Amino acid sequence: MANFTEEQLAQIKSALHKRYLELQAEIRSELVESSEEFNINQADDINNILADVDTALIDKQINEMRELEMSEKYLMELEFGDCADCGEEIGFERLIANPSAQRCIECQRKYEKTFPHESNPSL
Template structure:
């Protein structure tokens, strides 16, 4: 495990928990209006889900929540803060900003170059 002080570990645990709760709230808000749909409107609603709910956003949020859960587990098991690729310390500042980070900045940069996300729409 990376060499963090007790105060830093508390800060990281707090950051993980705050981000988790924030994502949970965002997902609930995104899905909240689905509770008001009657049975007769359900078929039409299901056909228009992409119009009503940003499913990609909710999917990303759920995946980030899973990463946060894993990071919380690693923190409690003292396996937190080391890069999964090179084994070096990720860095307190990076983890404070992005609590579920699994790679140091250098390895994350290399990973993003090797596996670029296809976020651009294609024609």
């Protein structure tokens, strides 16, 4: 595990939790906005709502939520903060800015160049 102080770990955990709640609110808002465009009383409306929802955005948000859950699990198991590719420590500032970061900045750059079609959060 990366070498963080107890205070830094608490800040990272707080950032993880805050981002998770933000994503929940964004998904809820997207679903509410979509449902308001339709009359919910019609049996067919659920399919219309789901068809209208920006599923790519929600899918991205759900994937990030899963990454946050994994990051929190790793944090609790003291296996948190090391780059998935090179094994070096992911910087504290990076983890505060992007709590679900799996790679250091350099490895993330390489990853995005190798897999430009994937819609992962950028640096």
